[in-house]
Amino acid sequence: MEKEKRMTPAGEHVLRVASGMFYREGIRAVGVEAIAAEAGVTKKTLYDRFGSKEGLIVAYLRARDERWRAWMEESVGGEGRSAKERLLSTFDALEGWIQHENPRGCGFVNAAAENPDPSHPAHAMAVEQKKWLREYFTKLAEEAGSETPGDLAERLVILHEGATVAHSLEAATDTARKAKEIAAILVADLPE
Amino acid sequence: MEKEKRMTPAGEHVLRVASGMFYREGIRAVGVEAIAAEAGVTKKTLYDRFGSKEGLIVAYLRARDERWRAWMEESVGGEGRSAKERLLSTFDALEGWIQHENPRGCGFVNAAAENPDPSHPAHAMAVEQKKWLREYFTKLAEEAGSETPGDLAERLVILHEGATVAHSLEAATDTARKAKEIAAILVADLPE
DNA sequence: GAGTAACTATACCGGTATGTATACTAACAA
DNA sequence: TTGTTAGTATACATACCGGTATAGTTACTC
Numbered sequence: 001m002e003k004e005k006r007m008t009p010a011g012e013h014v015l016r017v018a019s020g021m022f023y024r025e026g027i028r029a030v031g032v033e034a035i036a037a038e039a040g041v042t043k044k045t046l047y048d049r050f051g052s053k054e055g056l057i058v059a060y061l062r063a064r065d066e067r068w069r070a071w072m073e074e075s076v077g078g079e080g081r082s083a084k085e086r087l088l089s090t091f092d093a094l095e096g097w098i099q100h101e102n103p104r105g106c107g108f109v110n111a112a113a114e115n116p117d118p119s120h121p122a123h124a125m126a127v128e129q130k131k132w133l134r135e136y137f138t139k140l141a142e143e144a145g146s147e148t149p150g151d152l153a154e155r156l157v158i159l160h161e162g163a164t165v166a167h168s169l170e171a172a173t174d175t176a177r178k179a180k181e182i183a184a185i186l187v188a189d190l191p192e
Numbered sequence: 193m194e195k196e197k198r199m200t201p202a203g204e205h206v207l208r209v210a211s212g213m214f215y216r217e218g219i220r221a222v223g224v225e226a227i228a229a230e231a232g233v234t235k236k237t238l239y240d241r242f243g244s245k246e247g248l249i250v251a252y253l254r255a256r257d258e259r260w261r262a263w264m265e266e267s268v269g270g271e272g273r274s275a276k277e278r279l280l281s282t283f284d285a286l287e288g289w290i291q292h293e294n295p296r297g298c299g300f301v302n303a304a305a306e307n308p309d310p311s312h313p314a315h316a317m318a319v320e321q322k323k324w325l326r327e328y329f330t331k332l333a334e335e336a337g338s339e340t341p342g343d344l345a346e347r348l349v350i351l352h353e354g355a356t357v358a359h360s361l362e363a364a365t366d367t368a369r370k371a372k373e374i375a376a377i378l379v380a381d382l383p384e
Numbered sequence: 385g386a387g388t389a390a391c392t393a394t395a396c397c398g399g400t401a402t403g404t405a406t407a408c409t410a411a412c413a414a
Numbered sequence: 415t416t417g418t419t420a421g422t423a424t425a426c427a428t429a430c431c432g433g434t435a436t437a438g439t440t441a442c443t444c
Binding site for chain 2 (some may be wrong): 127
């Protein structure tokens with residue numbers, strides 16, 4: 001569905017620069033001219049690689065999504081710990097992510113806020129990312145022996161998103177830790 | 193600090209129209225020209241009333257904030273129910289608000305997402321609104337006899353924000369109810 | 385009845401947005 | 415050697431952005 005353009009060095013560099021600007025300043029607030037200038041590249045190169053600003057936005061969100069999933073899955077780990085521990089460790093993953101890559105809130109929530117139209121790719125990708133998170137939680141909840149894994153997963157999503165937003169708007173401190181403590185109560189009845 | 197311009201019929205109408213457009217389509221996505229046209233008013237009228245687009249944005253957020261606080265305080269009510277009940281009823285207020293005025297997520301979170309610069313009025317007002325919510329919860333938590341009202345309030349904020357975001361990105365259903373159930377656990381030890 | 389506040393109508397301004405066109409260079413591969 | 419790919423540099427097209435200027439109208443008030 002998406003033509004996966006082969007990446008060149010200049011293309012990768014543009015994507016890296018644009019990702020930082022999009023996240024820090026907002027997608028609509030940043031123009032292609034500014035991106036090209038910041039990357040030390042001509043607009044032609046940018047358009048040769050990404051086709052349009054929207055193409056660049058999609059590439060930005062896709063790359064961010066991949067990094068997020070990798071971060072989460074690596075933090076959670078596989079064997080060696082119980083499913084219940086893995087469920088709770090998603091909040092440790094979130095804490096690290098917030099500190100290192102997410103001071104300004106969730107990039108997908110922000111992208112969706114800037115593009116309310118559900119048919120817009122940015123909005124659709126945000127929905128997609130949250131769907132992945134919910135299904136990932138559902139899988140972990142099943143493994144942990146929950147009788148209502150879908151329901152538990154939704155509650156964990158609420159805690160995750162709440163921790164992210166509350167942190168970015170300075171409504172609370174140490175939000176990932178607090179969310180984890182609440183989650184611990186929710187999974188207290190699950191077998192170790 | 194803010195010159196409170198007297199409102200005229202045309203001014204109020206512009207504000208009402210602009211509020212709907214800002215919320216539905218995004219602040220940056222809507223131009224003053226489109227607002228004036230939609231309101232059936234000339235740009236001169238708009239600028240006479242609000243001075244600038246930013247002035248209109250501030251008026252939009254301020255009005256929304258006032259409606260939100262009124263909605264919350266009225267839903268929670270005063271006497272006749274225990275402080276614990278009032279704490280939990282904030283989630284009923286949220287549920288109604290989401291259904292009637294908030295299908296696209298929190299207007300303040302969205303505004304802050306579009307304006308990452310903390311010195312921007314829209315961002316500052318979003319932070320302010322969340323601060324109010326936290327302090328409101330703190331007050332209710334104190335009245336309910338919590339030994340750590342500030343901490344409890346922050347956890348409730350996380351649940352509120354999470355429910356709002358999760359709903360708007362279709363990551364979960366019935367989010368306010370689920371958040372309320374979680375909150376009920378958090379306040380279970382408080383006296384009736 | 386003169387002044388003023390709130391409006392309409394319309395034209396205009398400079399800046400900036402996304403996107404395109406043209407011409408040239410360097411590296412590399414058939 | 416000839417063509418292709420990935421770049422640079424620069425100019426341009428077109429549209430729209432927030433905001434202003436000028437002129438005229440209606441209605442209420444002192």
